[in-house]
Amino acid sequence: SIEKKLLVAFPLIEGLYQQLDADKSGNVYFETVLFQLRNSGMRGEAWLKKCFAEYVDCNKDDRLNFYELLGLLLYWQARKSDYQAVFFTGRQEQFVSSALEELAKMFYLEDKNRDRSLTRLEMVSLLTMHFPHYPEPSGLMTQLGYTMKVNLAEFVTVVYITIRGETFVRNWKVRTGGDSSDSTMNQQHLVECFEVLEEDYRTKSKHGYITLEDILLPTEHVLSNRSQPPSTPRACQGCRTLKCHYRCPYPMCRFDVCQTCYGRGLRAHVVAPGGRGNKMQRDAVIQLIRSMFSAVDTDRDGSLDLFEYMVLGSIVSTFSHYKDLAAECSNPGRVKQMLCWIRSQLTSKDDHGPGMTYPEFRTFCEDKMCMPTAEETWFDKAKTKGKLRMQELCEFLHSKLLPHSAFARSAAPAIRRMARRNTHVIPDKFAVKQQLQPTFINVDPNKVKKLKKLGAGGQCMAFLVQYSGTKCVAKIPKAELGEWARENMVKAAALQKTITSPFVAQILGIHEAPTKELILTEFCPNGSVDSLYNLNSLEDHNPISRPLQWRIAYELAQALLFMHGKGVMHRDIKGANILLTQRYHVKLADFDLATEDQSSNHTVGTPGYMAPEVMLATETGGFYDKSCDVFAFGGV
Structure with missing residues (x-):
């Protein structure tokens, strides 16, 4: 029945919303959805923008709350588009598509006047007929303000609350600190966020400034002793036991290790650039950062100061998630709220992007920030330049709220220097005889000593390990991976093992036992061509000689x-x-x-x-x- 299908589909859509709002900021920017879809081969972007603007975005804030996401998906389903393959996989896609298709048919069959809306009487009749075990929806429609007619997006909102209630939306607001479209930033909020941003900047910058290399190269996190046990037990990344004594100090990583694995050498893990999405999403985020780095580097010295970094953070937050830029951040949701709020104050747009005119700047200082005695130098700057941009507004707020910060212009000059842009990696010789590593016929998983987690994909995890005195990489399937996928992984490794070219990664050993599959490959310490290219590569510089x-x-x-x-x-x-x-x-x-x-x-x-x-x-x-x-x- 449609009721049973929706009871399966709605929780899947709730999970999708949590993924889209990975920073837990309380809202999803429409640009975030478009960004994911563009990098997944989306067609019909113009239609989707029109649909969102005319039928879904009721408060015109360019954001999607959960109910607006439901409406957008239902409009999309009615158009017979293939969005599900982007957001859902396998049987999830079938469940969501089937449920929303029946819901759209139900709406249009009841729409006798063909005006894409239902009257209050038609709504009550329809829901009473299809969902007789739930309360009559008249009171709910009055509460939501739907007194006359409802469109397709409002229809799915009523159906969702009728079946699932408001628990998910209420709990999500509590977890994320409220709905960011309705929130206002007081001075205390801004101070807290600026302090978090300063800490993120210190973590990223190795020399007192941030280069593209600092952002786009993998980062190693060293584990620390857990001061107190977690609220819910977490499995060890090495042996899957639930008693963990060590963890990554950055809460967003959720990397835990038991005493035994830590003692055997598993004391760090590597965080790949581009966030925690799939390969396609990470590549898209990396390309976004690479393309915008030069644009926010206003003084063209190849590095970012704190305020240029804030501008980059606001751009990444709009299109993706702030934690894709700073995985170490302690409160990415709050930072995203602040950066997007500051960006929303820049209402005057021109060829150089959004800005704030002198009258708008005075009103902003006096009315919103309660700063009637702002420094005249800032007013003069706004008058002279015509507009203040994002970087200058961030610098102004920071200087007023944290005047004694080490990053304040008045406290100390910024530590800046020209980033090294002529560094090239030079090969030793064009061709050199390479020595093959020893191979292992019967691999014993119990003898594999994990040293560091190198990364994880959709199906497998990769560890730097030591086996029989040889450093190599162990490829281990995730626990939830199905039997068919595990078999394919082993077959792919067996096929790779037959390619004995010196320029193909050597398979050192394969363990094929069901549920204990393990593949050992040679370790390449200099990463990939991608990571080498990310070594301080700006638009006008390729670090590969x-x-x-x-x-x-x-x-x-x-x-x-x-x-x-x-x-x-x-x-x-x-x-x-x-x-x-x-x-x-x-x-x-x-x-x-x-x-x-x-x-x-x-x-x-x-x-x-x-x-x-x-x-x-x-x-x-x-x-x-x-x-x-x-x-x-x-x-x-």
Whole structure:
């Protein structure tokens, strides 16, 4: 029945809202939704913007509360769009799509006048017929202010509250500190947020200033002793036991380790740049940060001071989550609220972006911030420049609220210097004989000594381990991963093991026992081509020297030539899958999408590196061959 379908679908949509509001700021920016959809191949963006503006965004604040998200999804379902594949996976997609489709049909069948609305009488009749076990909705509609007619978005709100109540929305407001669209920032809130931002800046900056390298390179977090046990037991990342004595000091990480694993060497974990989403989302956030870094670096010295960093934080918060920029932040929701609130005060827009005119600045100081005696120098600056921008407004508020801060201009000059932009990684030789590491026929998981967590994807976790005196990387499937996915992981490793090129990452051993699968690969200490490129790479500077660029291209071509000679298509050639050894030699990795088929008609890979015939394969039924790897090679 429609009731049972909605009882499954609504909790899934609640989980989606929690993911979209990962900072726990109380609201989801519409730009955040668009950003995720754009980087997932969305079509029909203009229609979605029109739908949101005309039918969903009732208070015109460019944000989505939970009920507005429900309305947006229902309008989208009525249009027969394929949003579900972006937000949901597998059977979740089927449940949500089926439930919302029936709900949309119910609405339009009852809409006798074809004006895309229902009268109060029609609503009461419809809900009483389909949901007889729930209270009659007249009182609820009066409470919500729906006295005359309701549109599709208001209809789904009434249905949701009728079935699920207001517990989720009420609890979420308590957890996030309220609805940020209705909140006002008093001086105490601003002081608290500025102090958090200062701490984030200190954590990120290694030399007193922040470069692109500080933001885009992986960060290592060292574990500390837990002062008190957690409210709910957490499993050890090493052995899954529930008695943990050590944890990551940054609360957003939720990385815990027991006494035994800590004693054996698991004392740190690595946080990848771009946040905690999937690969596509992280790549999109990294590209956003890279493209905006130069724009917010107003003095063009290749580094950011505190106030330039605040501007970057506001941009990332609008399109994604603040914690994607600062995983170490102690209160990302509150910081996001503050930065977006400051940005919302800049109502005058021109070719240079939003700003605040002199009359608006005086009104802002006197009415909103209760600062009638603001320094004349700031008023003069607003008069001279015509407008104050985000950076200047942040600097003004910071100087007034924290005048003795180490970051205040009056307290001490900012520690700045030109970022090193001529640093190149130079290869030693064009070709060098590489020594193969020992392989292990029968891998014993009990002998694997975990040293550091390197990262985690959608299906597996990667650890730096020591096995029989050899440092290598252990790829371990997540506990919730299904049997079919585990088998595929082992098959991909077995296929990679057959490719014995010196430029393909070596598989050192495989443990195939069900539920205890484990894959050992050689360790490449210099990361990937992506991480190397992120080494202080601005728009006008590539940190990879020309000789090394040629060598990476040559060695990657050799890997493809050898692999294609064995009849294998990789299908996911990209910078993140090209690892680099201690001497910066190429090791092609991640054969999860590889196949021995001579041709395929499945659309797989990473957008930006996928050949046109691969992107159209599933839709048109056309086939492609190993030349798709050559196209991706060109992308690299």
